[in-house]
Amino acid sequence: MKVLIGAVAAVAGLLLIALLSLVSIVLIDNEAKAGETTGGGSEGLHGVPEEFRAWILKADEACDQPAMTPALLAAQLYQESKFKTSREEATSSAGAQGPAQFMPGTFATWGRDDDGSGETSPWDIGDAVMAQGRMMCSLLTTAKNSGISGDIRRLALAGYNAGWGRVEQFGGVPDKNWAGGETYNYVKIIMSTMSRFEGPGVLEVSGSGSGAKALRRAASQLGTPYSYGGGSPSGPSTGSCDGTNGYLNGRCSASTTTGFDCSSLVQYAYWPTTKLPRTAAAQYGATSHHPVARADLKPGDLLFWSHGSTSSIYHVAIYAGDGNVLHAPRTGRDVSIAPLTSAMPEKDYVGATRP
Template identity: 75%
Template sequence: MKVLITAAAAVIGLVLVVTLGIVGVVIADEDAEATETTDGGGGLQGVPAEFREWILKADAACKQPAMVPSLLAAQLYQESRFSTNATSHVGAQGPAQFMPGTWATWGRDDDGNGEASPWDIGDAVMAQGRMMCSLLKQAEKSGYPGDVRALALAGYNAGWGRVEQYGGVPPKSFAGGETYNYVQIILSTMPRFEGSGMLQVSGSGKGAKALRKAATRLGTPYSWGGGSPHGPTLGFCSAGSGYRNGTCVADDTVGFDCSSLVLYAYWPDVKLPRTAAAQYGATSDRAVSRQNLKPGDLLFWSHGGSGAIYHVALYAGDGNVLHAPRTGKTVEVVPLTSAMPDRDYYGATRP
């Protein structure tokens, strides 16, 4: 197995934006980008595995030069945070936030399950791609000033009629700046989804599969108490944990903590307990020496004995680990020797 790492971890901030009745939470990078992905990625990174296939298909189906996978990914993130059950108070539905009337125009049964649904990932992303492709074509022909992607995004958010009304992206004075901000945020977050696949995971088996799944969440914020077998969730603050600079941030941050990331990675093939200590207890009968680590093995750190385990990570090969480190950081790949204090390394197990 070969692991390639080309960027340091980013510190992620959350920016809350309200766009025409749709509340979107957008990640804003404060430091260097670090959202590696797996298996080539097709020019896409930091995207959940269940969305990647459809984003790449939607991109391939559009012949407009301005269409790229990172545009669709950043837009989906703004619309729903890649949530399949996202709704808005104005009636927008699903991961691409289609209104019923708009869905009637663009929605199809792309995933072949017998129903065209804005809640289905495949149907929603392909419909998003078709609509954006059409809007990019309109933007290119319009002759309006500015980036055609900005014009298309404005059309998606506010309707093409508003773009025609203003002869471009509606200004900040329109709808309280909602469309203007929607466009600017998506364009600014596109780079964090651009990539050619920095983490390559080879091999088969439960460990390699779990590592591949976890790697789709690289760049996701750390959130104490956050995360579930099904993906990132809001966290909470407790006993000094979840705070940054004295302020509780976990209860406003959708993400993973160290053990929920491991839980997510192995689920449902291996249904591990929720906490790092319990995960060690459930797998300690299958201990692995540091010299015999394989991709997906669990690594643990402790302040003293199995009862004081405080951190768990996935072995990523080549002496590296993939983990959710702490509040203020994101899911990242780092050397095992620097992931946590080396003196605290307690051991490894194989689920």
């Protein structure tokens, strides 16, 4: 059912893209094995560590409840453990274990050797996330059929935290006076933070040209944080601050953030087929011999913005089709898809090139 719902939603989304500028990531590589996708499920996902992404999407896909979404699972994992996996950081005072914070007895019910390691463990990301998904799917089903009024996601989250018996006892989410408000606040926080993990939605990339390949490679990094000076052809890395750039809330965020800046993402996307230089200005210089009119843009083309002239180019993005770009926008944001008209100030747009 989940697959069918996702497919119908994707078709409807494609028909509405021109009006709504929505983008979802369904990446189709004609040279890749059939069915291989990158960048999110039907509802989309971003802002999670890469080692969690595939498992969250798999857990979501395995559940037949439409109320289950990747963002719900991601927000819950963030609240449970901040995606921590070490025994020191992901063991609670009550004895809950791993990134999904299972008590041993509960994990015995829901855990499987989903990652094929030969061991079923709450410390293995795959085992933990799939167990979380199974338990949440069951709770969503129970909540839907319970007759208890309210958002079934809230009821399921309360059941995960306090046990379904408490939901029945209170006729809903336990109030803030019960257990110091632990379950009440747990549900409230997860529901309010889901939006930060909701990914963009439908972009179909077909073909085997260098531009399409670069776009697929860049899209694999959706949700990766922006890090000024960070990133290389090998992948994301920590960056550095230069006195002006890389700061967030008065501190040098780049030095502790693993990610990409705008030009390192582009360099990563095209490497090693086309070895572009490191900075946006240098990338313009290396590709400006092949300019592309706005009406002739193709996926993979590079777009540039400047403070007045080509000598002061400050941003580069990759054209993603349908009037959208894929880029690493700025400190505090993640690699994402945005409309070309609003990705950066329209007055700063310089033009596009084709590597």
